[in-house]
Amino acid sequence: MSRIILASGSWIRAQMLRNAGVPFDIVPSEVDEAAIKRRCLGDGDDLRDIAMRLAEAKALSVSRNHPDAYVIGADQVLGLDGHLYDKPVDMDEARARLREFSGRKHTLYSAACIARGQTILWQVIDYPTLTMCTLSDDTIDRYLAEAGEEILSSVGAYQLESIGARLFHQVHGNYFSILGLPLLPLLAFLREQKQLEY
Numbered sequence: 675m676s677r678i679i680l681a682s683g684s685w686i687r688a689q690m691l692r693n694a695g696v697p698f699d700i701v702p703s704e705v706d707e708a709a710i711k712r713r714c715l716g717d718g719d720d721l722r723d724i725a726m727r728l729a730e731a732k733a734l735s736v737s738r739n740h741p742d743a744y745v746i747g748a749d750q751v752l753g754l755d756g757h758l759y760d761k762p763v764d765m766d767e768a769r770a771r772l773r774e775f776s777g778r779k780h781t782l783y784s785a786a787c788i789a790r791g792q793t794i795l796w797q798v799i800d801y802p803t804l805t806m807c808t809l810s811d812d813t814i815d816r817y818l819a820e821a822g823e824e825i826l827s828s829v830g831a832y833q834l835e836s837i838g839a840r841l842f843h844q845v846h847g848n849y850f851s852i853l854g855l856p857l858l859p860l861l862a863f864l865r866e867q868k869q870l871e872y
């Protein structure tokens with residue numbers, strides 16, 4: 675078996691792999707995501723393509739220094755009415771974001787790929803949708819006070835696996851993809867490559 679590397683600083687992506695019993699190391703990528711997003715938007719790429727390009731760039735940048743490893747790259751962008759949303763920079767932006775999403779359905783474009791020897795061997799994109807409850811400003815403020823700044827590590831300013839679940843009345847799509855990693859197809863590929871016994 676070869677080394678598996680997660681090219682991501684996302685704690686929840688690491689947690690999902692750890693919980694699934696996958697042996698891996700973490701080597702976050704150094705790619706300039708903002709520059710890649712700007713280039714993709716300039717090229718007229720849609721949100722799916724942007725998430726995929728970013729996941730590929732992360733995986734390839736780490737694979738350059740670890741050519742024999744299976745390097746997992748992942749990225750997630752949030753779309754509402756075709757607009758791309760990044761992670762909120764602070765709690766004020768998180769508040770504005772939740773006010774915007776309140777009562778509406780948004781999509782999480784969740785992309786992952788595996789690079790080995792500077793070649794993309796596998797990739798997948800999943801796009802679950804989430805319909806948020808209609809939230810009063812007071813409810814949003816109570817949620818932000820209770821959830822705290824760790825929600826800034828999440829593109830939608832919520833963590834579905836914890837109290838963020840209380841913001842939604844419907845989700846369609848895979849739970850793992852919502853958290854940031856299409857885990858099941860990733861595990862299937864690793865099995866196919868004989869990197870997992872089952």
Ligand SMILES: Nc1nc2c(ncn2[C@@H]2O[C@H](COP(=O)(O)OP(=O)(O)OP(=O)(O)O)[C@@H](O)[C@H]2O)c(=O)[nH]1
Pocket residue numbers: 681682683684685686687702703732748749750751761827828829830832833834835838852853854855
């Ligand atoms: N805990 C949690 N995190 C979420 C949820 N939804 C989205 N995220 C995270 O939002 C982040 C999206 O930003 P990305 O740019 O894809 O990844 P990142 O966290 O910056 O990490 P890198 O892969 O190093 O770029 C990811 O870490 C996702 O795991 C959720 O419901 N719960």
